Amino acid sequence: MLLEIKDLHANIEGKEILRGINLTVNPGEIHAIMGPNGSGKSTLAAILAGRKEYEITQGEILFEGKDLLDLEPEERAGEGLFLAFQYPIEIPGVNTQIFLRAAVNAVRKYRGQEDLDAMQFLKLVKEKTKIVELSDQLLKRSVNEGFSGGEKKRAEIFQMAMLDPKLSILDETDSGLDIDALKIVANGVNALKSPEKSTVVITHYQRLLDYIVPDFVHVLYQGRIIQSGGKELALELERAGYDPIKAQFAEAV
Amino acid sequence: MSTETQTIEALATQEYSAGFVTDIESETLPRGLSEEIVRTISAKKDEPQWLLEWRLKAYRHWLTMEEPHWLNAHYPHLNYQDIIYYSAPKPKEKLASLDEVDPKLLETYNKLGISIDEQKILANVAVDLVFDSVSVTTTFKAKLNEMGIIFCSFSEAVREHGDLVKQYLGSVVPYSDNYFATLNSAVFSDGSFVYIPKGVRCPMELSTYFRINTQDSGQFERTLIIADDDAYVSYLEGCTAPKFDTNQLHAAVVELVALERAQIKYSTVQNWYPGDKEGVGGIYNFVTKRGAARGESSKISWTQVETGSAITWKYPSVLMIGDNSIGEFYSVAVTNNAQKADTGTKMIHLGKNTRSTIVSKGISAGQGHNSYRGLVKVMKGAENARNFSQCDSLLIGNRCGAHTFPYIEVRNPSAKVEHEASTSKVGEDQIFYCNARGIGTEDAVSMIVNGFCKEVFRELPMEFAVEAQKLLGISLEGSVG
Ligand SMILES: Nc1ncnc2c1ncn2[C@@H]1O[C@H](COP(=O)(O)OP(=O)(O)OP(=O)(O)O)[C@@H](O)[C@H]1O
Ligand SMILES: [Mg+2]
Numbered sequence: 001m002l003l004e005i006k007d008l009h010a011n012i013e014g015k016e017i018l019r020g021i022n023l024t025v026n027p028g029e030i031h032a033i034m035g036p037n038g039s040g041k042s043t044l045a046a047i048l049a050g051r052k053e054y055e056i057t058q059g060e061i062l063f064e065g066k067d068l069l070d071l072e073p074e075e076r077a078g079e080g081l082f083l084a085f086q087y088p089i090e091i092p093g094v095n096t097q098i099f100l101r102a103a104v105n106a107v108r109k110y111r112g113q114e115d116l117d118a119m120q121f122l123k124l125v126k127e128k129t130k131i132v133e134l135s136d137q138l139l140k141r142s143v144n145e146g147f148s149g150g151e152k153k154r155a156e157i158f159q160m161a162m163l164d165p166k167l168s169i170l171d172e173t174d175s176g177l178d179i180d181a182l183k184i185v186a187n188g189v190n191a192l193k194s195p196e197k198s199t200v201v202i203t204h205y206q207r208l209l210d211y212i213v214p215d216f217v218h219v220l221y222q223g224r225i226i227q228s229g230g231k232e233l234a235l236e237l238e239r240a241g242y243d244p245i246k247a248q249f250a251e252a253v
Numbered sequence: 254m255s256t257e258t259q260t261i262e263a264l265a266t267q268e269y270s271a272g273f274v275t276d277i278e279s280e281t282l283p284r285g286l287s288e289e290i291v292r293t294i295s296a297k298k299d300e301p302q303w304l305l306e307w308r309l310k311a312y313r314h315w316l317t318m319e320e321p322h323w324l325n326a327h328y329p330h331l332n333y334q335d336i337i338y339y340s341a342p343k344p345k346e347k348l349a350s351l352d353e354v355d356p357k358l359l360e361t362y363n364k365l366g367i368s369i370d371e372q373k374i375l376a377n378v379a380v381d382l383v384f385d386s387v388s389v390t391t392t393f394k395a396k397l398n399e400m401g402i403i404f405c406s407f408s409e410a411v412r413e414h415g416d417l418v419k420q421y422l423g424s425v426v427p428y429s430d431n432y433f434a435t436l437n438s439a440v441f442s443d444g445s446f447v448y449i450p451k452g453v454r455c456p457m458e459l460s461t462y463f464r465i466n467t468q469d470s471g472q473f474e475r476t477l478i479i480a481d482d483d484a485y486v487s488y489l490e491g492c493t494a495p496k497f498d499t500n501q502l503h504a505a506v507v508e509l510v511a512l513e514r515a516q517i518k519y520s521t522v523q524n525w526y527p528g529d530k531e532g533v534g535g536i537y538n539f540v541t542k543r544g545a546a547r548g549e550s551s552k553i554s555w556t557q558v559e560t561g562s563a564i565t566w567k568y569p570s571v572l573m574i575g576d577n578s579i580g581e582f583y584s585v586a587v588t589n590n591a592q593k594a595d596t597g598t599k600m601i602h603l604g605k606n607t608r609s610t611i612v613s614k615g616i617s618a619g620q621g622h623n624s625y626r627g628l629v630k631v632m633k634g635a636e637n638a639r640n641f642s643q644c645d646s647l648l649i650g651n652r653c654g655a656h657t658f659p660y661i662e663v664r665n666p667s668a669k670v671e672h673e674a675s676t677s678k679v680g681e682d683q684i685f686y687c688n689a690r691g692i693g694t695e696d697a698v699s700m701i702v703n704g705f706c707k708e709v710f711r712e713l714p715m716e717f718a719v720e721a722q723k724l725l726g727i728s729l730e731g732s733v734g
Contacts, residue, residue: 077691089686093704107691
């Protein structure tokens with residue numbers, strides 16, 4: 001098991017956002033998480049990545065058997081967890097390449113690997129920019145500063161490729177992408193796919209799942225996973241919307 | 254406040270790492286200031302009559318002046334009778350090599366990470382170490398001598414090159430200039446003197462490490478640098494001080510003179526003891542630095558990285574007198590905990606086609622307050638003067654502040670003066686983003702801050718830039734919120 005979330009409850013400012021999440025991700029699997037706005041998808045992703053604003057009131061998260069909640073965000077990155085942000089952050093003044101080199105070497109250090117020197121780093125950059133067809137020009141600019149919405153999303157996938165994670169969480173990486181960019185991002189994700197690596201895709205649209213085909217689809221609603229199924233569940237949601245499941249859930253509670 | 258903010262603020266309060274006192278016997282005058290003390294200082298240094306008279310004029314003028322308090326910070330009225338105006342390591346024979354230097358002294362420098370040997374080899378730097386008030390050792394002198402370059406302690410210059418000193422001393426900062434400069438003129442103990450002859454390009458960076466050591470001894474350094482026609486020199490000043498309980502006044506004066514087409518580049522990395530978290534015991538750094546770009550097409554450039562002191566109060570300035578002369582000011586000022594900085598520059602355009610550039614980066618963390626105060630003055634005769642100013646502030650945490658006071662006075666309609674300003678904050682979301690990519694919080698802060706300062710660091714000589722980045726890292730360790 002790569003990731004195991006057991007009965008996770010979390011609050012922010014006294015308000016309960018996650019109310020008992022259970023989710024298991026095995027190596028090689030692709031999971032999609034869908035659900036209406038405000039249901040807690042980004043909250044779950046942020047908690048996995050280590051954002052500290054949230055208070056975990058109950059439950060646990062294991063990453064390769066380790067207690068993830070015990071680790072600092074940078075340690076989680078070192079362990080191989082990657083979050084592609086729904087809203088990537090701009091860092092003015094910090095050159096993207098310098099940032100990435102610091103990131104790659106920090107993660108390598110954590111994994112007991114040697115630093116990459118400038119040459120090796122550039123080689124890696126060249127190799128990985130190809131995967132997401134990212135222009136070199138963006139790398140010369142400050143981190144995400146003034147990037148278009150689509151460029152930011154692509155840059156996230158590029159960072160993912162550079163950091164070589166075991167578990168990637170993509171939080172609405174498809175939103176704001178045009179059709180071509182969507183294909184490129186999806187191809188990037190697929191190119192990095194391997195039997196050891198897993199992906200959690202948070203999305204509102206079936207469209208992305210045509211390209212990144214999930215093994216499982218989960219519906220998150222009011223802080224709980226109220227339904228799970230195969231890839232056909234996404235098609236179903238696309239057709240009927242959330243109302244039937246919401247109604248079912250309302251009856252059950 | 255989130256937990257992140259708390260840990261970050263806890264880290265921000267880290268102690269000054271250079272706080273230790275070297276135990277060297279000092280020859281020290283009694284506390285207090287009087288005409289007699291001024292005479293004694295002059296006599297101890299065997300000074301010529303003209304210099305004694307200059308000191309006395311300054312002293313008498315100082316008595317008529319009032320301690321200024323217009324800066325954007327508070328300091329208590331200082332007791333000038335409680336300051337020791339002169340202290341020197343026990344006189345010794347002149348030293349020919351480092352082997353003869355007091356090992357304790359060298360140890361001090363080593364503790365500070367200033368390995369002289371390393372510097373000699375790596376940095377190609379001639380180091381004139383000012384320990385307390387008297388220059389202890391000067392290296393690379395022979396090589397400079399060959400080229401006619403004079404680089405020595407101020408006292409030695411008075412003895413050996415009295416005419417040059419007499420000609421230029423007070424020519425940029427007159428003895429009556431301002432309270433602290435006037436005090437300095439009366440009681441200055443020592444400092445550095447540089448003269449680059451006509452047409453000579455100084456082949457190495459000239460560097461002086463200042464260090465305040467004797468408790469309660471005010472520091473009154475005097476530096477005079479003259480670049481004759483077509484000469485070039487790059488001068489580095491760096492300093493750090495041990496930990497003390499009482500505030501120490503540092504009132505230095507630096508005068509630069511650039512003649513026809515001459516260029517002077519003056520870089521400072523200042524890391525004096527900032528005091529404890531409440532600011533108790535820190536250095537008051539009230540310094541007058543001014544350059545006169547006298548010659549046609551001459552250029553004076555100030556670069557400063559200010560991370561230390563309880564209060565920093567200084568405005569390195571350039572008088573652009575010669576036509577086509579250039580003035581530049583690049584500054585990084587950091588205030589953390591209770592530190593205050595009121596710094597900036599004055600660019601005075603007198604000659605035609607004179608150009609000035611100001612790039613100021615203020616970083617405030619903890620409860621630090623950073624004020625930029627800049628004056629751009631274009632005089633009547635300064636046809637086609639140009640100024641570009643950029644003042645950026647970076648805030649780290651919620652309790653610090655940044656203030657910008659740009660003053661512009663234009664008396665010639667052909668002038669073009671541009672001013673840009675920005676304030677930004679190191680956000681928790683930025684730090685988290687870095688964390689999520691594997692970068693620890695301290696490295697993240699350091700990266701963001703260095704990114705913010707890079708336009709200034711670019712102006713520093715290579716080895717100094719590395720040192721400055723390290724310093725910045727230390728003075729801001731984890732100070733984000
Ligand atoms: N810092 C915060 N303070 C208060 N409420 C918050 C905070 N962060 C998230 N929330 C609330 O938690 C709920 C879940 O938000 P979250 O961003 O996880 O939703 P989401 O499922 O990702 O929605 P979307 O599909 O719109 O991206 C929302 O009601 C949101 O307003
Ligand atoms: Mg979301």
